[in-house]
Amino acid sequence: MSDFDLVVIGGGVNGAGIARxxxxxxxxxxxxxxxxLAxxxxxxxxxxxxxxxxxxxHYDFALVRHALGEREVLLKAAPHIIWPLRFILPHHKALRPRWLIRLGLFLYDNLGGRKLLPRSNSVDLKTHVAGRALKPEFTSGFEYSDCWVQDARLVTLNAMDAAxxxxxxxxxxxxxxxxxxxxxxxxxxxxxLSGEADSVTARAIVNASGPWVEKTLDLDEEHDSRMGVRLVKGSHVVVPKVFDHPYTYIFQNADNRIMxxxxxxxxxxxxxxxxxxxxxxxxxEQIEQSEIDYICSNASEYFNTPISPDQVVWTYTGVRPLYDDASDNASKVTRDYxxxxxxxxxxxxxxxxxGKITTYxxxxxxxxxxxxxxxxxxxGAWTAPASLPGGDIPDADYDGFLSRCQSRYPWLDEVLLKDYTRNYGTRISALLGQASDMKQLGHHFGGPLYQVEVDYLIAxxxxxxAADILWRRSKKGLHTPQGTEEVLQQWIETHYDFATSARPRQAVS
Structure with a gap:
């Protein structure tokens, strides 16, 4: 008898979702x-x-319909790490015509069976709060809905549910x-971590190794890839707050891309x-200076205050393993799977x-x-109505849940409480355990990072x-003092020993 029915190779969102x-x-x-993970x-x-x-x-109507349908499924499954956003699309008179944008938004409103999210509408940017940060020539635009996700946490929560x-x-x-x-x-x-090698047997394999999908297939000399991937690098930059309102902007670029x-x-x-x-x-892969310049330049086409590369406080870049559909332009390669x-x-x-996160x-x-x-x-299929860990919030009402947590943990710093409820949802009780005051959160690494969270994430x-904690399980690397990553890494190495097990361990005494 095989050790496993299924071995899934690859701990990104697709692999974790399939394992779950x-x-x-x-x-x-x-x-x-x-x-x-992630x-x-x-x-x-x-x-x-x-x-x-x-x-x-690009006439990718099937992908759009499936993705739109998934927005509300995922919103219900994890309302702590996924929440609605309203997007502002300023009308750029030199680019796409108004009628084309209206048609696109009409399809966007109606393709996916939208129920929870509000429909699109036109906006007057001369009076709308989102217009204040924009150059005066952008006087009108459109508003529509999509959702935010803590992407790396989505992967981890799928792995947790699988486990x-x-x-x-x-x-x-x-x-x-x-x-x-x-x-x-x-x-x-x-x-x-341990340097040890071992073997397992499985009745089936899922190869969800993303950019390495073909390399994984090449491990078996009897197999060859019947499809292909194109590796397309996508980079982002983070700058100090450019505007002070909850709306997200989507900008049209002269090269037909969006930002x-x-x-x-x-x-x-x-x-x-x-x-x-x-x-x-x-x-x-690493972000190139030309990419930073491109992002800053295109954003500056819209904002009143120009954004320069020297304002960038953090960058990240990754490779999208896109299915090779023989498109002659990387931006036009299908995002479907x-x-x-x-x-x-x-x-x-x-x-x-x-594939893309929305359709995982x-x-x-x-x-x-x-x-x-x-x-x-x-x-058969079961995941559509099922919550992810921490997402079992009644009626997916995050605000009501936050209010109850404020009553339950009146001693917890307000910023920290919002951080914990957003990242951990109902698992906040497991995170805090028996703590009843700030001192019981353990060693303070600076900013919003305390030992209780470090121990929870490891266990x-x-x-x-430290990078797992500061940049994937959270983004506290942006909020902690310089040098925190080195201090945290040393603390982890002193208090934990992972070399003898692939599973979470208790702190070394």
Whole structure:
């Protein structure tokens, strides 16, 4: 008998989503990730759950419809890390005509079965609060709805839910080989924390390794990739707050691309993104000065106050592994996904090409439906109405939940309370435990980071380094003093030992 029914390779949003769906259908599942959960593509997005308004211009109606339908499913599943945004699209008279934008927004309102989010409308930017930050020539525009998401936390919550349903999650564990056995796969693994190597067997493999999808297939000499990916780098910059209101801007660029300007982490504005096709090994990508200049220049076309590269306080960049549809332009490559189920060896291996955060749950559901017959799965789709960890907030009413937490934890700093409720939802009780005053939160690393959160993330969310905590499980790296990452890393190495286990451990005494 095989060790597992299914081994999922890749701890991004697609891999974690598939592992969750599979575990919930009763399969014995293992998820392995060579680095940290969401360390690559899935933490480098624009942080949006959106239909993709611009995809309508490429006639990608099916993708837009599926993505629009998923917005409200995900909003109900995780109202602590996903919440509605209202977007302002200033009308640029030299670019797309008004009638075309109106048509696009009409389709956007009606394609996806919208129920919770308000419809689009025209706005007078001479009187609307969002007009104050813009140059005076932008006098009118449009307003519509999409959603925000804490992208890396979305991945972690899917992995947590998978683990709570029986999935074995191994981080810092690389798949080094896949070998066809008799009616099963042999999967060789290398633990980068302990240095130990081991092997497991599985009735099926899901290859959700994103930019490395073809490299993973190449591990098995009997297989070859029947599809391909194009690696397109997307970069973002973070600058001090440019405007002081809750609206997000979507700007049209002269090169037919679009740009977002998003309220970020209370004190900042997030600007992006770029589309740069690359040939280099994924994981080595860095933002180029030309990308920073491009983002700042295009944002400055709209804002009253120019944005210069020297204002940038943080940048991030990632590689989108887009399904290769032979488009001649990286910006026009489809953001939809393709699933390839290969049964040529008599044992299934399903590879994921492309995809976007908004459609990850649907992708996972479809992947498991495709494996239903080969694995003899009897239970069907279940994730649509299910909450993610911390998302079981009555009626998905975050404001009501926050109010109850303010009454329950009157001693907790107000900024910290909002941070905890937004990141952990109903799991705030597990995070705080028996703490009844600020002193009981443990060592204070500076800013909003306390030991109680560090311990929780290590014990429950597979955090293994300071970077995991400061830049993926949270964005507290933006709010803590310079040097905090080094201090935190030293503290973790002093108090924890991960070398002998791939699972969370208690602090070393």
């Amino acid at each position: 769906d599979a575990a919930g259908r009763g399969l014995k599942v293992m998820l392995c990730e060579k680095d940290d 360390q690559h593509t899935s933490s480098s997005s624009s942080k949006l759950i959106h239909g993709g308004l611009r995809y309508l211009e 709570e349903r029986g999935c074995e999650v191994r981080v810092r564990t690389e798949c080094t080989d896949i070998i066809q056995g008799k009616g099963e796969w042999i999967v060789n693994l290398q633990n980068h 977002f300007a998003i309220p970020y982490e209370n004190d900042f504005t997030l600007l992006g993104t770029t589309d740069v096709e690359i040939q280099a090994e994924p994981g080595t 393709k699933l390839d189920l290969d049964m040529r060896a008599g044992v299934p291996i399903l590879s994921v090409y492309g 749950r649907k992708l996972a559901e479809q992947a498991m439906d495709m494996l239903e017959e080969p694995l003899g799965i009897k239970s 429950n969310e597979w955090a293994r380094s």
